[in-house]
Amino acid sequence: MTDTDDPRGVLYPARLPTFRRVPAPDDLAALVRWFWIPVWRLAPGRTSRQNLLPFPASNLVVQHDGIVLSGPTTSASYRDLRGHGWAVGILLRPAGIVAIHQAPKEIRDTEIPFEARGLYDDICAAMTDPEDAGAQDRAVAIYGEWLRATLPEPDETALLANSMEDIVAGDRTVLRVDDLAERLSVSVRTLQRLADRYVGLAPLAIIRRYRLQEGAARLRAEPGTAVGDVAADLGYADQAHFTSDFTRTLGMSPTAYRRGAGGPEVGASGGERSPDPS
Structure with missing residues (x-):
């Protein structure tokens, strides 16, 4: 992490x-x-x-x-x-x-x-x-x-929330909320409370964000890999579900994103467009 x-x-x-x-x-x-x-x-x-x-x-x-x-x-x-x-x-x-x-x-x-x-x-x-x-x-x-x-030293529950983040970020096999709850050895309800309290998002939203981030990185780095193969590697049932999530979150399809990921684009102001680094 x-x-x-x-x-x-x-x-x-x-x-x-x-x-x-x-x-x-x-x-x-x-x-x-x-x-x-x-x-x-x-x-x-x-x-x-x-x-x-x-x-x-x-x-x-x-x-x-x-x-x-x-x-x-x-x-x-x-x-x-x-x-x-x-x-x-x-x-x-x-x-x-x-x-x-x-x-x-x-x-x-x-x-x-x-x-x-x-x-x-x-x-x-x-x-x-x-x-x-x-x-x-x-x-x-x-x-x-x-x-x-x-800032105070984190307590045991806060450190458990950190572990939740580490697991989702580091293990691409974690695809569902119950997968994550099992890895943390907590109930799904406890996991939901943990995510709400310490992140501000639902557990499934956290999982999907990391998987979509990974999907975007794969689409950039592997132009020869089919979108369906990226979707399968990320645990999606099919390409359509991956495309739907990707488009809803990023505002463009995986194919459109891949086309634009290579270099600067010029906006109405004539300026180079670049991403936030955080």
Whole structure:
């Protein structure tokens, strides 16, 4: 769960702005999956559209104009970048989000301002030269110290929620809610409460998100593999069900996505479109 080269979540990797992921140190790994830092500098009048299918999780993001807490999402989304800027974000584990917001389902498909003035001031001071790796390292260290000072140690139930996430992310054979409940040695009802409390999504939505992320990565990396074979490998009964889920979530068919995954596309603004890196 800490592999910063994990391709899932990024729909068009070839279009990324300058971007870096930093793994969480061991003492924060139960709270944070990784730190992520995009930096962009665009010509006047150009727009970079970040298309993404986010991980089923929340992010806390420090940017030049404030801090936002982004909740779990139920579909693909995008963010348009203009001018120049940066962000320093963290992808939160289930144990991490509840330490920051007690009900992640209440911020589903939205983002809210987050008040942490000291964290904001210190990271802005560190990121005066955002393209410098040393500045980014200092920002990550500051973020880590804030997390250690602010967030409590996760309890046993929160760690069980982390295990739920690890199993779904790491084992493609987990396809159904009862599969996951069995692996965790809990009832389906307990699993549903765990997912609702610590992620803000239903267990089946979490499973499908990881499988669709994997499907998108396979469609990009294996242009010669038939869509039906990808669907079968992900546990779908047939190609039609995979196509239906994929289209409903991403807003395009697997075939259309595969056609567009190779390089930049030009939007109405004339700008390169690129995905969110979290």
